[in-house]
Amino acid sequence: MAGNKLKSKKVEKKSPPPPDPGVLKPDKEADVKMKELVKDERTHKVVGTILLLLSVYLLIAFTSYLFTWDEDQSLLCKACPNILFRDDVVVENALGRLGAFLSNWFFFNGFGIASYLFCYLFFIFGINAIVGRRVFRPWRNIKYILFGLIYISTTASFLAHTAEFPFGGALGDAINHWITGFIGKIGMALLIFVAGFAWVIYKFNVDFKWPEKKVKPPKEKSKIVLPQEELELNPMLQEDDPAGEGVVEEMLPAKPNKLKDNGNIHVSFPNQEDGFEDGYELVEKDQEEHHISYVPPKSSPHDSADADEELPAKELAIPPFETTPASKAKHAVPLDEELSLEINPGREEAAAAENDAVHEELTPITTSADPLDPYEPTLDLRDYKHPGIDLLAVHGSEKITQDTSELEKNKNQIIETLKNYDIHIQKISATVGPTVTLYEIVPAAGVRISKIKNLEDDIALSLAALGIRIIAPIPGKGTIGIEVPNVKKTIVSLRNLIASDKFQNSTMDLPVAIGKKIDNENFIADLAKMPHLLMAGATGQGKSVGINTLLVSLLYKKHPSQLKFILVDPKKVELSLYKLIEKHFLAKLPGEEDAIITDTKKVIHTLNALCIEMDLRYDLLKEAGTRNIREYNNKFVQRKLNPQKGHRYLPFIVLVVDEFADLIMTAGKEVEMPIARLAQLARAVGIHLIIATQRPSVNIITGTIKANFPARIAFKVSSKVDSRTILDTGGAEQLIGQGDMLISYNGELVRLQCAFVDTPEVEEIAEFIGQQRGYTDAYMLPEYVDEKDMESKEFALSERDSLFEDAARVIVQSQQGSTSLLQRRMKLGYNRAGRLMDQLEAAGIVGPSMGSKAREVHVKTEADLEEILNDLL
Numbered sequence: 001m002a003g004n005k006l007k008s009k010k011v012e013k014k015s016p017p018p019p020d021p022g023v024l025k026p027d028k029e030a031d032v033k034m035k036e037l038v039k040d041e042r043t044h045k046v047v048g049t050i051l052l053l054l055s056v057y058l059l060i061a062f063t064s065y066l067f068t069w070d071e072d073q074s075l076l077c078k079a080c081p082n083i084l085f086r087d088d089v090v091v092e093n094a095l096g097r098l099g100a101f102l103s104n105w106f107f108f109n110g111f112g113i114a115s116y117l118f119c120y121l122f123f124i125f126g127i128n129a130i131v132g133r134r135v136f137r138p139w140r141n142i143k144y145i146l147f148g149l150i151y152i153s154t155t156a157s158f159l160a161h162t163a164e165f166p167f168g169g170a171l172g173d174a175i176n177h178w179i180t181g182f183i184g185k186i187g188m189a190l191l192i193f194v195a196g197f198a199w200v201i202y203k204f205n206v207d208f209k210w211p212e213k214k215v216k217p218p219k220e221k222s223k224i225v226l227p228q229e230e231l232e233l234n235p236m237l238q239e240d241d242p243a244g245e246g247v248v249e250e251m252l253p254a255k256p257n258k259l260k261d262n263g264n265i266h267v268s269f270p271n272q273e274d275g276f277e278d279g280y281e282l283v284e285k286d287q288e289e290h291h292i293s294y295v296p297p298k299s300s301p302h303d304s305a306d307a308d309e310e311l312p313a314k315e316l317a318i319p320p321f322e323t324t325p326a327s328k329a330k331h332a333v334p335l336d337e338e339l340s341l342e343i344n345p346g347r348e349e350a351a352a353a354e355n356d357a358v359h360e361e362l363t364p365i366t367t368s369a370d371p372l373d374p375y376e377p378t379l380d381l382r383d384y385k386h387p388g389i390d391l392l393a394v395h396g397s398e399k400i401t402q403d404t405s406e407l408e409k410n411k412n413q414i415i416e417t418l419k420n421y422d423i424h425i426q427k428i429s430a431t432v433g434p435t436v437t438l439y440e441i442v443p444a445a446g447v448r449i450s451k452i453k454n455l456e457d458d459i460a461l462s463l464a465a466l467g468i469r470i471i472a473p474i475p476g477k478g479t480i481g482i483e484v485p486n487v488k489k490t491i492v493s494l495r496n497l498i499a500s501d502k503f504q505n506s507t508m509d510l511p512v513a514i515g516k517k518i519d520n521e522n523f524i525a526d527l528a529k530m531p532h533l534l535m536a537g538a539t540g541q542g543k544s545v546g547i548n549t550l551l552v553s554l555l556y557k558k559h560p561s562q563l564k565f566i567l568v569d570p571k572k573v574e575l576s577l578y579k580l581i582e583k584h585f586l587a588k589l590p591g592e593e594d595a596i597i598t599d600t601k602k603v604i605h606t607l608n609a610l611c612i613e614m615d616l617r618y619d620l621l622k623e624a625g626t627r628n629i630r631e632y633n634n635k636f637v638q639r640k641l642n643p644q645k646g647h648r649y650l651p652f653i654v655l656v657v658d659e660f661a662d663l664i665m666t667a668g669k670e671v672e673m674p675i676a677r678l679a680q681l682a683r684a685v686g687i688h689l690i691i692a693t694q695r696p697s698v699n700i701i702t703g704t705i706k707a708n709f710p711a712r713i714a715f716k717v718s719s720k721v722d723s724r725t726i727l728d729t730g731g732a733e734q735l736i737g738q739g740d741m742l743i744s745y746n747g748e749l750v751r752l753q754c755a756f757v758d759t760p761e762v763e764e765i766a767e768f769i770g771q772q773r774g775y776t777d778a779y780m781l782p783e784y785v786d787e788k789d790m791e792s793k794e795f796a797l798s799e800r801d802s803l804f805e806d807a808a809r810v811i812v813q814s815q816q817g818s819t820s821l822l823q824r825r826m827k828l829g830y831n832r833a834g835r836l837m838d839q840l841e842a843a844g845i846v847g848p849s850m851g852s853k854a855r856e857v858h859v860k861t862e863a864d865l866e867e868i869l870n871d872l873l
């Protein structure tokens with residue numbers, strides 16, 4: 001009990017005295033209210049308005065003082081300091097006694113005419129407070145105002161020391177008096193001059209250039225990249241950038257520039273890859289001043305993967321390109337000249353080479369009786385002509401237009417927004433692309449990248465722009481990218497991509513011109529290396545155009561003997577245009593009327609037939625001892641493979657499915673399984689898939705499908721979840737539509753503007769190809785018979801095929817129970833070979849089907865077989 005007492009006493013002692021609500025609460029509330037009041041936006045606006053009023057009041061009072069100072073000053077002296085409260089004193093100042101008093105105080109007792117700077121001071125603070133953000137930079141302006149007060153008042157006092165009017169005010173007079181006494185009048189004059197000059201240098205970073213010998217730039221590069229005017233304007237460019245790379249960051253450090261770290265902007269308008277425009281840049285020396293100067297545009301950069309396609313330097317040394325009016329170019333000139341018109345600035349040589357290349361492909365190789373001559377697959381259609389570039393149109397103006405004021409505005413807003421969150425940046429540069437501008441930021445040391453990433457929404461809000469995307473950091477660059485959509489977008493015409501050297505000189509198996517990167521580099525990839533492509537995007541965002549772009553690129557590059565398409569179009573209208581090229585470029589099931597597949601049942605059959613084609617091709621590759629279609633075709637062309645043994649030249653097959661979701665909904669696994677199988681295995685035998693869908697949900701793009709489609713394209717999708725499904729990351733929901741896309745390829749995510757090709761152009765191209773002599777029919781896929789149908793049939797031995805015995809001998813001799821072997825050796829369709837195999841199984845010659853493996857052969861010798869056959873008779 002005693003212990004308890006003690007305890008309770010202790011507790012009592014320790015516990016704080018009961019709060020006195022009467023005393024504490026009101027204080028806290030007052031504190032909170034005060035804070036709220038200070039933070040309140042309305043308070044800021046009221047304070048801002050008062051400051052603006054004060055600024056205007058002082059301006060009027062000061063100006064009035066200039067005319068009335070004489071009369072008022074004498075009154076002020078007499079009545080001073082009580083003039084403010086003396087009703088009997090009548091002053092001349094337009095703003096009464098207060099105006100006269102303040103003006104006198106500022107001018108006479110203070111700073112003379114420099115007092116006007118106070119009007120400016122109140123004005124900028126007033127505006128900042130009303131607008132709610134730092135329209136004017138307070139500290140920078142305070143610095144200028146302080147300097148101005150001292151400099152202007154001193155200078156005015158020095159220059160007008162005999163005048164009665166207080167030009168320099170008490171401050172100016174005092175400084176002037178002291179310095180003049182110290183260094184004399186001449187010294188004072190020099191000091192004023194030097195100080196003024198120093199300020200001008202500091203503010204405008206005046207460039208003192210001693211006329212110097214022009215260094216002759218390397219001929220080739222300068223001709224392409226530097227406009228002549230700019231060379232004369234700024235010879236430094238030649239020295240800083242002899243390689244013509246147009247990298248501003250490399251040029252600027254040559255001039256020490258203190259302000260450079262203070263939010264400079266470098267804007268480069270990268271070259272339109274094929275030379276339709278020269279790039280230029282805007283270099284800001286200070287946040288308030290900038291100048292625009294031309295910089296050399298990048299000379300057609302190439303993907304590392306395509307480095308081998310880079311033109312030799314000689315070809316680059318060609319005079320600048322002249323842009324030809326698109327309409328003229330389109331109709332007035334035939335193919336060859338036309339190509340030369342559209343190709344990279346001053347690349348006539350390259351163009352000539354390119355046209356030669358085109359000719360090479362077109363010129364039939366003379367038929368030779370010598371069987372040792374390499375086989376030429378294009379000979380079947382030796383007169384086939386590739387579509388000309390004139391069938392493609394130029395859409396809109398090819399010039400990338402970007403308002404410098406828009407760039408400035410965005411830059412300032414980015415800097416401001418980041419600054420509001422205490423993120424300081426060292427440098428900001430902008431690259432203007434066809435759809436978006438990439439602002440690249442180098443943050444100040446110690447700024448965490450995740451912090452910027454987290455501000456994505458705030459920056460988007462402050463820029464009031466849709467489609468903003470933050471890349472933190474830009475891989476391999478160590479900078480942070482902010483992509484902001486351009487107010488004015490540029491359409492990227494497929495024509496320019498097709499005409500580019502990169503495409504024309506490409507040695508890729510299946511080159512596809514997809515679009516332009518943000519730096520205007522053409523994005524041309526090899527579908528054969530992708531090796532399959534998954535495309536998704538909400539309706540109306542550019543999927544169909546994207547598919548047409550891919551198909552048309554391939555049609556421009558390939559001969560009908562080298563490529564076949566299988567087109568699956570559940571929507572029935574998107575791909576119907578390609579019907580015209582059925583006998584040249586399409587593949588279909590035997591006995592089918594329409595080569596464009598619209599019916600789900602037929603899709604299943606076609607996919608399975610394609611799987612059989614794949615298996616057959618693998619058999620051929622195996623027999624030829626080759627690992628892929630390239631090696632196989634090379635061997636075949638060199639006549640090392642015997643056509644009598646079933647060998648043939650294998651064209652690439654590209655399966656295109658427009659609207660995959662629809663197929664999965666109606667056929668589910670029956671479609672998913674063959675697609676997954678093809679995606680896993682078909683690459684080596686030259687079968688590639690392009691699958692598009694509007695609905696990139698997980699039940700459509702399943703794990704199995706996704707795992708086998710490493711290359712993925714996302715147009716704008718409706719949600720982040722969809723973006724994740726297709727790209728494994730967000731971002732596609734922030735695209736701006738109309739062909740704006742993200743491509744995930746080779747482990748990189750790249751934003752592109754998809755090349756645009758319109759339906760009438762596709763129609764013209766299809767007509768151009770369709771009207772030429774083609775094969776007698778479309779490319780025939782192997783026959784496919786539904787296994788379920790096969791199983792239900794019972795073969796009576798009496799109904800044996802007439803080739804039964806021959807088939808049995810082939811199987812026993814080779815000891816391989818393979819249907820495709822029967823097909824090849826006996827030149828049979830899949831159906832008949834399959835039926836024969838079933839009959840052989842029923843006769844006990846081979847075992848049951850083992851999926852993709854060959855059946856077991858039960859009869860080991862020909863003698864045994866003959867015995868069995870005799871028994872069967």
Ligand SMILES: Nc1ncnc2c1ncn2[C@@H]1O[C@H](COP(=O)(O)OP(=O)(O)OP(=O)(O)O)[C@@H](O)[C@H]1O
Binds near residue numbers: 491753755
């Ligand atoms: N690359 C592009 N450049 C410019 N505009 C484009 C581009 N791609 C698409 N567009 C514009 O967007 C419109 C819709 O494009 P498209 O028909 O390809 O959409 P979609 O995604 O296939 O729609 P849906 O799924 O309904 O068929 C086009 O008519 C065109 O005006």
